[in-house]
Amino acid sequence: MISPGTFDIYLQDVSQWVASIEADVQNRSNPDAKESIYKEIEVLKQILSEKSFPDEDQQLNVTEQVDRLGEMYANLFSGNDYVPIGEHRLPPLPYEYDALEPAINEEIMKLHHQEHHQSYVDGLNKAEKKMQTARETDDFDLLKHWEKEAAFNGAGHYLHTMFWSNMSPDGGGEPTGKLRSYIDRDFGSFDAFKAHFSEAAKQVQGVGWAILIWSPRSRRLEILQAEFHHLLSQWDAIPLLGLDVWEHAYYLQYKNGRGEYVDNFWTIVNWPNVNERFEQARKLKWEPY
Secondary structure, eight states: OOOOOHHHHHHHHHEEEEEEHHHHHHHHHHHHHHHHHHHHHHHHHHHHOOOOOOOOHHHHHHHHHHHHHHHHHTTTTTOOOOOTTOOOOOOSSSSTTTTTTSSHHHHHHHHHIIIIIIIHHHHHHHHHHHHHHHHHHTTTTTHHHHHHHHHHHHHHHHHHHHHHHBOOOOOOOOHHHHHHHHHHHHHHHHHHHHHHHHHHHHSSSSSSSEEEEEEETTTEEEEEEETTTTTTTOSEEEEEEEOSSSSGGTTHHHTTOHHHHHHHHTSOHHHHHHHHHHHHHTTTOOOOO
């Protein structure tokens, strides 16, 4: 049985999560799926309204309903093989908000995921819908503005979606297999790669990212910087591992110690995830030039 104080904190997080799901579902266009998930939401909200869960069975009832709703939400539009215009969603984290401590604390993870990443999703959806309206009305006066919004927010959304899975509470160590072989080939050694990537992250001017990419054209791994999310980088590249060095990613914990944040990042790198992305990416090959 979970202690009452700890379970109360869990319930607060669940309430916020349910509210975010409900808001997202309202914007969906599949009426049958919406009706079914609304029923599960109402069941959970009714359970939460009781506010007191003194024994283990009652707590288990809550967690089981949370799992049921989470599974339904994850599968809600699984039949879609694309994201309709303006319907991007905030992906769930593959771990708890405190799971990456001490490298990244719970407060930062909550703020980063729930507020900052959500703002990129919202900004991208708005930009896509505005450009859709522009096409429908043949009014492109504000197109330059909305293209810039889509570039900034879209890159932010896609990089963060990768970033969460690039990390794991069971991470750290060194890569293995083909990825390790290519790192040794393209950078000389893992230590040389790690030093290069770390300095790329530490030396980003202002805010941005360090990114390990696969280049289908040169057929090798490279390390890039990106200012903001999308500036001063390269096209025709597939990101594999990203490190966010915007201040919101570390300042609450590390203050101006970006270097310490970068150094601690290596303890949570999810190399199996990076390797999986690499195996998919290297299937794409352009004629080398």
